[in-house]
Amino acid sequence: MNSLFEGGEDIKPVIRKRTVGKSSTKDLDTAATEIVFSVNDYLDFVSATLSQMRAPVVGEVSSFKKHPTGIYFTLKDAQEDAVLECYCNPYIYRNLGVELSDGLQIKAIGYGRVFKRKGKLTFQVEAVELVGEGSLQKAYEALKKKLSEEGLFERKRPLPEFIRNIGIITSKTGAVIDDFKKNLEKRGYMLYLWDTRVEGIGAVPGVIAGIRHFNGRMADMLDVLVVMRGGGSLEDLAAFNDERVVREMYASRIPTIAAIGHDRDVPLLALAADKLESTPTAAAMRVNSSWTRLTEELPAVTFRIFHGWQMAYRSVFARMRRRAEAAYSKLHLLLQKPESYRVRIFNAYVLAFNSAASRLSASQRVVLAADPRRNLRLGYSILKGPDGKVLKEVSSLAPGDAVSAQLSSGSFIARVTEIKKNEQGK
Structure with missing residues (x-):
């Protein structure tokens, strides 16, 4: 038999004929069909039906207990004498971003379920939002103390100079993004927007997803990450006091700016950011200030470069002018006394020629004196041993060796018959 509700388990109730009025054949023909559940099936039916009816429920937390199997508490109605027993899975509770305690006013989102053993x-509970200034303030102070003790508000990284690529997390509708863009100076900024809700139950996962998105593949490209929204009450800004959002902001590898309007208490996300600004306009001014050194020093640097170039130009021009004037003076003198300068030039050339000829003659005499053929003409000869090398010592010969003798007029070969050594050759 098909289920009586979508998405539930198959229920097999007992079906019987019920007689209406007096028993008769006619009555039996018009009898109505009645569906009868067993207790177990009916409770399954109720639980399955309630699971399809997720709803937000507002109340005050009481009888709060943490247990290894889950979180148990009661929601009390503020106006009526009514209570609702609540249960939250430990994993879900750890990711709520809210520390529950007795007395807090909350909006719990979830669905009903009947436990069959006790009916x-x-x-x-699947999600929780704090409601009421008292509850929000109490949770804000407790979380602020906890995160401060962990050091999440102490790290303040400097923003890079000359910011150009900016990641933005805010809603694309409203005046926030327009105010930010309008107050950016024209410096070729590249803006990348992550559109998300900034208030209500969808704000927390949206902001977290945006931070993770920009810290993924775009982390090395972006210069700064800006999280923005307009002002509001503590309840309006609840998403920015969520522990999960604050920790995600602190974990950002990209330097961060928080521009979240506030009247009194600074949102915890803003305290965890590297730079805190009260408005989107102030955030834009902060981005513009990364160019301050260039805008302030560029005119002075430009002046120094131009002045240096001008001085160098004047120096070179003056030096070239002096040289030109000197050359002109010499040429002028030369043109005034052409005959005198012609004689002086001719004499200088004659003197240089005679000096070169004298040096050449001396070099010739040295070369001729060292010519081996001159010594041969004087009666000397050059002896070479069997190996063809010039003989310098008799010790390199032996009787019977053939030697060649070079004279000025020719050469001959002789054979050694006797070797005599003088006293110095011993």
Whole structure:
């Protein structure tokens, strides 16, 4: 038999004919069909039906207990004498971003479920929002103290100079993004927007997703990450006091600016940012200030470069002018006394020629004196041993060796018959 509700388990109730009025054949023909559940099936039916009816429920937390199997508490109605037993899975509770305690006013989002053993209705909590200034302030102070003790508000990284690529997390609708863009100076900024809700139940996952997106593949490209929204009450800014959002902001590899309007208490996300600004306009001015050194020093640097070039030009021009004037003076004198300068030039050339000829003659005499053929003409000869090398010592010969003798008129070959050594050759 098909299920009586979508998405539930198959229920097999007992079906019987019920007689209406007096028993008769006619009555039997018009009898109505009645569906009868067993207790177990009916409770399954109720739980399955309630699971399709997720709803927000507002109340005050009481009887709060943490247990290894889950988180148990009661929601009390502020106006009526009514209570709702609640249960939250430990994993879900760790990711709520809110520390619950007795007395807090909350909006719990979830669905009902009946535990069959006791027939008891319990609200299964999937998400929580704080409501009421008192509860929000109490949770804000507790979380602020906790995160401060962990050091999440102490690190303040400097923003890079000459910011150009900017990641923005805010809603694309409204005046926030327009105010930011309008106050940016024209410096070729590249803006990358992550559109998300900045208030309500969808704000927390949206902001977290934006931070993770920009810190993924775009982390090395972006210069700064700006999280923005307009002002509001503590309840309006609840998403920016969520522990999960604050920790994600602190974990950003990109330097961060928080521009979240506030009247009194600074949002915890802003305290975890590297730079805190009160408005989107102030955030834009902060980005513009990364160019301050260039805008302030560029005119002075430009002046120094131009002045240096001008001085160098004047120096070179003056030096070239002096040289030109000197050359002109010499040429002028030369043109005034052509005959005198002609004689002086001719004499200088004659003197240089005679000096070169004298040096050449001396070099010739040295070369001729060292010519081996001159010594041969004087009666000397050159002896070479069997190996063809010039003989310098008799010790390199032996009787019977053939030697060649070079004279000025020719050469001959002789054979050694006797070797005599003088006293110095011993």
